[in-house]
Amino acid sequence: xxxxxxxxxxxxxxxxxxxxxxxxxxxxxxxxxxxxxxxxxxxxxxxxxxxxxxxxxxxxxxxxxxxxxxxxxxxxxxxxxxxxxxxxxxxxxxxxxxxxxxxxxxxxxxxxxxxxxxxxxxxxxxxxxxxxxxxxxxxxxxxxxxxxxxxxxxxxxxxxxxxxxxxxxxxxxxxxxxxxxxxxxxxxxxxxxxxxxxxxxxxxxxxxxxxxxxxxxxxxxxxxxxxxxxxxxxxxxxxxxxxxxxxxxxxxxxxxxxxxxxxxxxxxxxxxxxxxxxxxxxxxxxxxxxxxxxxxxxxxxxxxxxxxxxxxxxxxxxxxxxxxxxxxxxxxxxxxxxxxx
Amino acid sequence: xxxxxxxxxxxxxxxxxxxxxxxxxxxxxxxxxxxxxxxxxxxxxxxxxxxxxxxxxxxxxxxxxxxxxxxxxxxxxxxxxxxxxxxxxxxxxxxxxxxxxxxxxxxxxxxxxxxxxxxxxxxxxxxxxxxxxxxxxxxxxxxxxxxxxxxxxxxxxxxxxxxxxxxxxxxxxxxxxxxxxxxxxxxxxxxxxxxxxxxxxxxxxxxxxxxxxxxxxxxxxxxxxxxxxxxxxxxxxxxxxxxxxxxxxxxxxxxxxxxxxxxxxxxxxxxxxxxxxxxxxxxxxxxxxxxxxxxxxxxxxxxxxxxxxxxxxxxxxxxxxxxxxxxxxxxxxxxxxxxxxxxxxxxxxxxxxxxxxxxxxxxxxxxxxxxxxxxxxxxxxxxxxxxxxxxxxxxxxxxxxxxxxxxxxxxxxxxxxxxxxxxxxxxxxxxxxxxxxxxxxxxxxxxxxxxxxxxxxxxxxxxxxxxxxxxxxxxxxxxxxxxxxxxxxxxxxxxxxxxxxxxxxxxxxxxxxxxxxxxxxxxxxxxxxxxxxxxxxxxxxxxxxxxxxxxxxxxxxxxxxxxxxxxxxxxxxxxxxxxxx
Numbered sequence: 001x002x003x004x005x006x007x008x009x010x011x012x013x014x015x016x017x018x019x020x021x022x023x024x025x026x027x028x029x030x031x032x033x034x035x036x037x038x039x040x041x042x043x044x045x046x047x048x049x050x051x052x053x054x055x056x057x058x059x060x061x062x063x064x065x066x067x068x069x070x071x072x073x074x075x076x077x078x079x080x081x082x083x084x085x086x087x088x089x090x091x092x093x094x095x096x097x098x099x100x101x102x103x104x105x106x107x108x109x110x111x112x113x114x115x116x117x118x119x120x121x122x123x124x125x126x127x128x129x130x131x132x133x134x135x136x137x138x139x140x141x142x143x144x145x146x147x148x149x150x151x152x153x154x155x156x157x158x159x160x161x162x163x164x165x166x167x168x169x170x171x172x173x174x175x176x177x178x179x180x181x182x183x184x185x186x187x188x189x190x191x192x193x194x195x196x197x198x199x200x201x202x203x204x205x206x207x208x209x210x211x212x213x214x215x216x217x218x219x220x221x222x223x224x225x226x227x228x229x230x231x232x233x234x235x236x237x238x239x240x241x242x243x244x245x246x247x248x249x250x251x252x253x254x255x256x257x258x259x260x261x262x263x264x265x266x267x268x269x270x271x272x273x274x275x276x277x278x279x280x281x282x283x284x285x286x287x288x289x290x291x292x293x294x295x296x297x298x299x300x301x302x303x304x305x306x307x308x309x310x311x312x313x314x315x316x317x318x319x320x321x322x323x324x325x326x327x328x329x330x331x332x333x334x335x336x337x338x339x340x341x
Numbered sequence: 342x343x344x345x346x347x348x349x350x351x352x353x354x355x356x357x358x359x360x361x362x363x364x365x366x367x368x369x370x371x372x373x374x375x376x377x378x379x380x381x382x383x384x385x386x387x388x389x390x391x392x393x394x395x396x397x398x399x400x401x402x403x404x405x406x407x408x409x410x411x412x413x414x415x416x417x418x419x420x421x422x423x424x425x426x427x428x429x430x431x432x433x434x435x436x437x438x439x440x441x442x443x444x445x446x447x448x449x450x451x452x453x454x455x456x457x458x459x460x461x462x463x464x465x466x467x468x469x470x471x472x473x474x475x476x477x478x479x480x481x482x483x484x485x486x487x488x489x490x491x492x493x494x495x496x497x498x499x500x501x502x503x504x505x506x507x508x509x510x511x512x513x514x515x516x517x518x519x520x521x522x523x524x525x526x527x528x529x530x531x532x533x534x535x536x537x538x539x540x541x542x543x544x545x546x547x548x549x550x551x552x553x554x555x556x557x558x559x560x561x562x563x564x565x566x567x568x569x570x571x572x573x574x575x576x577x578x579x580x581x582x583x584x585x586x587x588x589x590x591x592x593x594x595x596x597x598x599x600x601x602x603x604x605x606x607x608x609x610x611x612x613x614x615x616x617x618x619x620x621x622x623x624x625x626x627x628x629x630x631x632x633x634x635x636x637x638x639x640x641x642x643x644x645x646x647x648x649x650x651x652x653x654x655x656x657x658x659x660x661x662x663x664x665x666x667x668x669x670x671x672x673x674x675x676x677x678x679x680x681x682x683x684x685x686x687x688x689x690x691x692x693x694x695x696x697x698x699x700x701x702x703x704x705x706x707x708x709x710x711x712x713x714x715x716x717x718x719x720x721x722x723x724x725x726x727x728x729x730x731x732x733x734x735x736x737x738x739x740x741x742x743x744x745x746x747x748x749x750x751x752x753x754x755x756x757x758x759x760x761x762x763x764x765x766x767x768x769x770x771x772x773x774x775x776x777x778x779x780x781x782x783x784x785x786x787x788x789x790x791x792x793x794x795x796x797x798x799x800x801x802x803x804x805x806x807x808x809x810x811x812x813x814x815x816x817x818x819x820x821x822x823x824x825x826x827x828x829x830x831x832x833x834x835x836x837x838x839x840x841x842x843x844x845x846x847x848x849x850x851x852x853x854x855x856x857x858x859x860x861x862x863x864x865x866x867x868x869x870x871x872x873x874x875x876x877x878x879x880x881x882x883x884x885x886x887x888x889x890x891x892x893x894x895x896x897x898x899x900x901x902x903x904x905x906x907x908x909x910x911x912x913x914x915x916x917x918x919x920x921x922x
Contacts, residue, residue, distance in 0.1 A: 037660035142539045146561065146903065218653050219726060225653075228547055228907045300655075305720065307652030307727045310904045311561065 022250045023053035036304035063239035075138035080244035083131020087251040090124045093117040097285040098275035117184040129155040136233030147232025157318040158213040164326040168333040211256040218303040257295035343388040368431045391420035394451035396884040399465040403491040414442040427764035446471040453746025464489035479571035495583045532557045547907040550917030561903045566895040573921035581881030585847035594682035597919035602635035603861040605686035611857040611868035612688045615850040622811040624690035625769045633799040639862035641666040647911040690816030731786035735897035735909040749864025754788035756781035761860035785912040847876035887919035
């Protein structure tokens with residue numbers, strides 16, 4: 001019973017953390033983009049504009065709920081939730097700090113340690129596509145339809161290199177051990193030799209690109225492309241329903257950064273993040289937070305400096321460059337595991 | 342060089358009713374029945390080669406005392422020969438049919454006449470026989486009159502609001518959200534309803550204003566485009582015919598509102614041509630400086646919005662380009678107090694002399710800009726994504742470009758080294774050493790390179806103009822045209838009288854007609870004026886580059902993806918104020 005209660009509490013805490021993270025990620029992005037743009041960014045609401053996300057949230061919540069007459073009502077309303085839930089749920093398997101031991105009681109800083117963690121990641125990431133496709137489809141709008149069709153093609157294509165790279169990482173967990181693991185917590189607890197770190201970092205740029213495509217971020221923000229499709233799949237959405245789509249995109253950015261931080265940069269690991277000590281979780285969470293923020297910075301940096309790619313070029317890049325590269329990477333990793341491990 | 346008048350007279354002895362050379366422009370008066378034959382002769386004879394139809398318009402001569410006995414309407418065709426350096430020839434064609442004039446359509450000879458003839462049909466009611474799609478273009482489809490006719494008053498006309506609450510159609514239009522079955526199907530006649538018809542605009546972020554494109558899509562591939570313009574039509578030409586010459590300068594600002602100086606210049610030069618005067622050397626140099634600054638500013642707006650369209654809203658280059666434009670606008674503010682609608686140029690000169698602080702600040706900017714341009718090019722030319730989005734998109738060949746009357750960077754991007762600043766120098770452009778950037782590919786990337794290179798050439802021109810800035814008057818020293826200096830009004834009765842006469846009556850050019858085209862940042866900006874000897878222009882016609890260049894949208898975008906349409910619109914560089922006027 002207490003385990004269930006604890007899980008519910010942890011989930012609640014995680015959701016609050018993610019939603020706050022989302023709110024301040026919008027602030028972070030706007031401030032940072034403003035810096036790239038030689039502007040100032042939000043600076044009116046509160047000191048340094050810190051209350052801006054709250055003002056935005058209040059505005060979105062109190063906007064009039066408009067359901068256009070020509071939409072498929074049920075799907076239209078369900079779609080934003082369908083898109084947000086996977087973005088939230090995916091975080092359950094990511095450890096954000098080392099365990100805290102107080103007396104005989106151990107508090108783990110992740111909601112669930114399932115032994116197929118990486119598979120879970122891949123599965124939930126695919127489900128997120130439904131929200132966008134259904135949102136665009138139910139809107140009964142040409143722009144939205146084009147946007148959601150693009151999403152379908154884009155996300156399904158990029159699942160492939162994403163999955164292949166994940167498989168390569170799973171393979172490396174076999175090195176020096178009888179059996180590998182799919183659990184993110186286990187992966188984090190396994191020591192990696194230095195050459196393995198280097199080898200994994202080689203895959204990081206590819207993985208980062210697939211994460212950009214998975215979370216529909218610039219230069220792969222084709223489902224929305226405000227300049228041609230106006231806002232793509234979300235063109236008929238307003239108020240809080242629009243905000244939910246917005247949330248989903250930003251939370252999937254956070255999630256993506258968290259996954260990359262965990263897989264490639266050691267998650268919460270860092271100096272003084274010692275498990276079992278009283279200060280371990282605090283320092284560990286600090287490291288995790290820093291790594292996520294640094295990766296988010298890269299997301300925004302890319303947005304400010306790279307022009308958007310065209311739809312057909314995006315698919316060509318995926319099928320002709322990224323997929324062969326990740327297959328090659330997977331094969332080489334397998335060879336390394338067989339001969340070194 | 343062949344004399345076009347003599348050549349036509351010898352080939353078609355019966356067709357020519359009159360010929361003249363007025364202010365260096367040969368003018369041929371032809372019979373309407375012979376227009377197509379003479380036009381073909383003028384276009385296809387190699388020594389003549391009038392392949393570019395710069396402008397096509399109509400004059401309603403109802404109240405023109407000099408032409409009382411002739412046909413009421415006359416078609417005016419401004420032809421240029423690209424190969425022979427933009428030589429101008431004006432054809433005047435009295436149109437038969439009295440109050441319901443009929444003219445042969447020249448779209449078969451010069452496809453660019455398509456929209457021009459639709460405009461003349463819309464505003465004058467001239468029926469062009471053989472036109473493929475003669476519909477109204479600027480005014481609403483149900484407009485009852487042809488507003489530029491002289492018997493149509495300015496203002497006070499009944500505006501046909503057909504939508505009232507009593508009407509069933511307006512009942513659902515008036516509601517914000519329509520039921521699916523009530524939505525009108527926006528499928529124009531020549532489009533296939535089985536394809537996806539996307540209505541792009543008039544409210545769309547990438548159409549740069551109130552442009553509406555009806556796009557026919559097969560998947561994401563463009564099959565057809567039908568532009569719909571006129572949402573910003575303000576009747577500037579009608580307005581210009583009802584105010585004094587000097588007062589129209591302020592209206593020209595509002596046409597291509599990102600290059601106001603050049604609009605001013607085109608108009609002032611046309612009036613000066615009509616008057617037979619020339620601005621003093623200092624005014625000429627100042628005009629060159631501000632117009633080239635304006636060209637840079639206009640190209641910066643193009644660059645900013647083009648990267649915005651192609652690259653997404655997050656791209657930082659948007660703000661970088663606007664930062665530099667801001668500094669140019671600061672300079673404009675120094676010379677005339679205004680930033681966007683400057684109205685700085687006047688007939689016979691400029692309104693103020695350059696302030697002392699202007700030159701140092703300009704030199705400072707000139708020193709900094711090349712580095713900034715390098716930065717843009719590193720960011721864009723160096724990016725494979727940018728090249729991938731632009732290369733091969735919106736291709737247009739040199740022959741197509743000339744046939745469609747396309748000028749400016751679009752023509753030079755297609756490999757034609759045609760620039761009116763070199764071809765028909767005005768304002769002393771012949772003194773300056775600069776080159777015409779040309780690219781042969783004819784795609785969006787070529788036009789990007791041309792515009793980037795043009796900004797650098799403009800810097801060179803400004804540098805030379807500043808270094809050799811002559812002293813002297815900044816406005817013509819003629820009290821009939823330029824007001825006397827403020828100090829003189831306190832001392833001289835004569836000056837006071839001149840001032841009074843100038844501002845109550847204006848000046849009266851001799852009867853005649855003049856067309857003057859300049860190389861504005863988007864292409865040829867031309868003004869055609871007919872004077873009846875009064876203080877108001879009898880006919881004021883503005884040929885704007887955006888209107889003509891926009892015609893090739895379908896030609897350029899057909900077969901490309903929907904995303905490329907945004908690139909194509911951006912690369913044409915339109916300003917809707919310039920299109921609709």
